[in-house]
Amino acid sequence: MTGCTGDHCVTCADEAVPVVVARLLGDGLAVVDVGGGRLERVSVALVDADVGDTVLVHAKEAIGVVTT
DSSP: OOOOBTTBOTTTTTSOEEEEEEEEEETTEEEEEEETTEEEEEEOTTSOOOTTOEEEEETTEEEEEOOO
């Protein structure tokens, strides 16, 4: 897993980006696929997300579930 370094979050680069929930960890946390085989641990405490859902993440916090 990668982590935030410097002034920007590698998950979101200071903007909300769509990622896919790969695994729910409990305690409001999840592992998400950010693309290119990279996984990140983020909070999903503010959304109702399941494995396979696409969520918008900003600063390691899921802020919405993408629906089609």
